[in-house]
Amino acid sequence: MSSSPAGSGPRASSRACTPTTSSRSAAWSRTSTGSTATSTRSPAASPSRTSRSKTRSASCARFLNREGPRISEAARLQVQDVDLDRGALRLEKNTTNDPRAWALSSGVAPALRAWQALRGNPAPSAPLFVNEDGDRFSIEHAAERFRAHLQLAGIDRPELFEDSDERQQVRAHDTRSTFITVALANGRSETWVADRTGHRAPSCSEGVAGRPGRLQSWASAS
Numbered sequence: 001m002s003s004s005p006a007g008s009g010p011r012a013s014s015r016a017c018t019p020t021t022s023s024r025s026a027a028w029s030r031t032s033t034g035s036t037a038t039s040t041r042s043p044a045a046s047p048s049r050t051s052r053s054k055t056r057s058a059s060c061a062r063f064l065n066r067e068g069p070r071i072s073e074a075a076r077l078q079v080q081d082v083d084l085d086r087g088a089l090r091l092e093k094n095t096t097n098d099p100r101a102w103a104l105s106s107g108v109a110p111a112l113r114a115w116q117a118l119r120g121n122p123a124p125s126a127p128l129f130v131n132e133d134g135d136r137f138s139i140e141h142a143a144e145r146f147r148a149h150l151q152l153a154g155i156d157r158p159e160l161f162e163d164s165d166e167r168q169q170v171r172a173h174d175t176r177s178t179f180i181t182v183a184l185a186n187g188r189s190e191t192w193v194a195d196r197t198g199h200r201a202p203s204c205s206e207g208v209a210g211r212p213g214r215l216q217s218w219a220s221a222s
Helices: 021-032 049-067 071-076 108-118 142-152 174-185 190-197 212-221
Strands: 088-091 100-103
Touching: 049 071, 049 108, 049 142, 049 174, 100 190, 174 190
Parallel strands: none
Antiparallel strands: 088 100
């Protein structure tokens, strides 16, 4: 694994600059109740149609950031795959054909409950995440939508949106890399990360665990 500092090398990803755990939690909670980063509306207030549309498309990205699944796995989830009373998720269909389940991160279950209420409490077989039109969330153009939602939330760090020979724009898939980075920085083992993310070996942290400077920066920020 490379030991070069974050941001070095050709086309360095901007994922190290994505929001911290605390800011992601706050952003999830605000959007799940229909408000935006600049809104002063009470969470209990009824969101506008425009806000509902933006929330539909952004909720999956926030889930990815907090839970670390592959975007294709999140897109296939159904309402019945999440036990909101116990705060747990069951992922039966995934890329590696290895079903897994885990306890949701703090704040995710209440946010998903609010998200389902916003949709009118859909049937158990309904998709967990839908797009602006109410259809199942699609992974097509996910990177562009993800960047748009970051800007909507007031996140405007230039390096996240830079596209040059040295750096690529942040992508929805980078939420998975960020999840791994934060987990390792907070003391989780590579085995725990592999079990949680569905990688077949602890080498899942390749490109992250070999960068102590990045991990140290995450640990000090958490």
